[in-house]
Each structure stands twice: as C-alpha cells, then as structure tokens.
Amino acid sequence: MPSTGTFAGAGTDTGVRKIEAVDVTKVYSTKKSQFVALDRVSFHVDAHEFVSFVGPSGCGKSSLLRIIAGLEPLTMGDLSINGHEIEGPGADRGMVFQSYTLFPWLSVRENIEFGLTLKGVPLFEKRAIADHFMELVGLHKFAKSLPKELSGGMKQRVAIARALANNPGVLLMDEPFGALDPQTKNAMQELLLRIWEKEKTTVVFITHDIEEAIFLSQRVYVMQAHPGTIRSEIAIPRGMRQVEDVKDSEAFVKLKKQIISLIGHHDE
Template sequence: MHALNREPFVETVAAVSKISATDVTKVYSTKKSQFVALDRVSFHVDAHEFVSFVGPSGCGKSSLLRIVAGLETMTTGSMSISGHEIDGPGADRGMVFQSYTLFPWLSVRENIEFGLTLKGVPLFEKRAISDHFMELVGLHKFARSLPKELSGGMKQRVAIARALANNPEVLLMDEPFGALDPQTKNSMQELLLRIWEKEKTTVVFITHDIEEAIFLSQRVYVMQAHPGTIRKEIVIPPGLRAVEDVKDSESFMKLKKQIISLIGHHEE
C-alpha cells in the first residue's frame, strides 16, 4: 500500500480555523413533541485539515453536516466558514453523500463538469479541469460512460471528482463509503487520502465506522446521542495512519477500543 505523508499541513503562518461552531443546537418540532438532535455542540476544523465525526445512530452527525452545508438551519448557536456566518448553501462547500447522486443521463465527464457548466466556465477550461480530476480518480478511460455502466466505487469516485472540480474550500462527506463492499471501501479510503494529500482541501467526514475515522483523520470528534453532543476530541498520531497493515497495529487497536468505550459508555 502507498504510504502517505500524514503530518499536519504546515503553512508559513499559523493554521486558521476554516470552520468554527459554537453552541450549535438543533431542535426538530412535531405537532406533539420536540426532539433535540444537537445540544450546544462546539468544534473547529482548521484549514487543510481532515476531521471526522463518529458516533452511534441518532447522535446528530448528519444533521450537523447538513448545517455546515447550509442545507439545514440551526435552532440556536453560531457557525462560520472563514469567519463568515453560514446562511445557506454555497460554492465554498462541496458535498458527497452515501448515495451517489449522479445525473443518470450524463456521462462521467458531463457529471464532473456539471457545476462548471452552471458557472459558465469556458469549454476548454472545463475540459482541462475534468481531465485533471478524471485522471486523479482513475476514470479517464470512462469519460463517456453513463453511471449505469459503472460500479458503486466508480460512481462514488465520479461524485468526489464532481465535488472537487468546483474548487470548494471545504469537502463535506456524509458516510460516502457506507454502501460499498469492504474491499472497495478500503481502496476508496486509500484513494481519498491520496486526493487529500494532493489537493489539500479541508475535509469534514461523517462515519459510523471507527476504523475508517482513525485511518483517514487527523482528528476525530466522538459524539453521543440523546441529545447529540461531542463527548471527546481525539488527535490521531501522524505516524499511525495510511501505512500497510496499520489497522492491525497495537496503537491502532488501542485507539479503536478507546472510541468504542466512549460510545458504548453512553449507550449502556
């Protein structure tokens, strides 16, 4: 397996928080009752950082990501990107869901170029951008293929390429590999790390897979449910990730057991 340099990204100035959230609360109301999905959640994600949120079902991971994306509004609290309050969706954020959300009538290239077409990007520039990202995700030979002709892993590669083609400041990923078989999932994790290392996009990743969170991330926020809160922030040692057989190492297993304990303690 390709070993990646997972040392934190270093700039000539101190790292700047790309995303900052303070006391974010989300309450869903029905005719009969109210449900607190998130209760005073605070966190930060630095520029160029890869951060995951992990926790049990019902802990509000996806709701939190949708608030970052501007697809939902918080009930109380504040959240900003690069110092600007989030007030809706924006081109500064790209999103990849567990479902592939590709346009079935468009080819791989056309799917990747979709956002660029809406922006009115000139044809020669669109082609250069789509060529770059098709090469990056290993799909340059499938430029004319339709989604129905692709495997699940290939469809998700198209979705990642499409999100990155718009040059977002932040890539938001909601359990993007959850529907894939284990072997494809592992290869997609490795691909994502290579892309992250090359592009240095800030990544916020939602998963219920503890091993995936440790393997991919520089930091992991462990959440608990009822209501959704952050139980603990865990910094992943740089030398622990993205090397051959790391998931079987003693250090990796120790971190995994710690996170399982944090999640399980609340559920008992």
C-alpha cells in the first residue's frame, strides 16, 4: 500500500453511543477477603467503532468484557447498550473467545448456522446467511468439514463467522488470536479488519498485545492493574493503516512506546 505521508485525523465519532460505562466497579468476594477487579471504570464506544482495551495481566480486561456480555454482574456503576441497562446476555452481543468454542460434532456450516437454527430462521435464509459469512472468512470450500479437520486460524474464522451470522449490534472479542502463531495471527488481524470495514459492526477487542491493539483499533483504552482502572485513552490516526509496513513506521513505533510507558512495563 502506498504511503500517504500524513496521519491527519484520528479515531471516529459517529455521535451515536453504542456502549456507555460510568464508574463500573467489579468486586469478587470470598468468605475471607474481597478482590477489586475493576474500580470506577468509565468509557464509551460509538456505533460502528473498533475499540480495544490493552493492559497487563490482572487489569480486569476479561472481567470487563464478560460484564458487557452480560455473563457477570457489575458490583457498582452503570453500563448500557443503546441506552438500555445490561441485565444479562442478549442476541445484540456476539462473543469470540481465545478458545474456539466450536461444537466438535457439527460441520463448519452447522456451527455457523447454530444460532440461526435456535432462532427459527427459515432454512433458505439460514443457508444464505451462512454462505455469505463462509465466503467472507474464506471457508466456503470447507462447509462440510468438522472442527478437528481445521487449523487454529480456520477454527477462529468459523467462530467469527458464527458470531457475525447472528447479526449482533456489538462483537466482543477476548484475545481471539492469542493462541495463534505469529504468521497466522497477522493474517487473522488483516482478515478481521477487512470484515469490520465491510460489515461495520461495533467491535470491543481485548488484548495484551500492544501492536495488535494499535493496528486494529480506532481508539485504545490503556488499563492498569491492582485494581483495574483505565489510565488513558489513545486515538489512532485514521491514515495509520494506509502506510506501507505500518508496524515499522515512526508513528506506529511512537504510539507503541507511549502505551508501554503508560502500562509501566515491557510485558506485551
């Protein structure tokens, strides 16, 4: 890709708040003690935006995502999607984990169609939706394959396609590429960007990989641990990805150093 020579503009502001969090606090309690995983965390995500949360282990990234997904209750604070308080899991949110969470006895097509089947979507419509997303993630030739016949990257593509097939308003991703080798990881990052640019789904992405956060996101929230809080919000310049060998560019390296400094150590 040709270099633009400039990084004018940053992030995005559609003016439409998709997710709004105010003073979100999560405390885990046992008989003997309490552990504050998240302490008064406030942030927002606009519609169609790609936002990442990056930070060290123990900063509460995954707990935060599970709260957004409705899988865990918050202890204090307010968290809403489209202006409605989150009270539990919902079809408006799709989730992709680091583990592939595919049904091993179902084919690629059947895994992608699973949520649609539960919704009672008519067969012809269900097949058309699955065909679209298999094509989108490059798995149309593997429709009848079982998960055991797929590589790690292919399994994660199925998981992404399955989540998107249900037409969620928000796609929640918890370190989805963390278990992949570097080459496959880079390919999956490129694929995810192409999918996001085509589908314009709102994405909340959790990672400990600083380069990944910068490369994928429009904004990055930098977290710190003990307790988990948001230390800073970083807007990623719009022209960043148009630069050839972007991860080696001066602007990219500068952002990486800035985030490393904010986190306070070099553990990526």
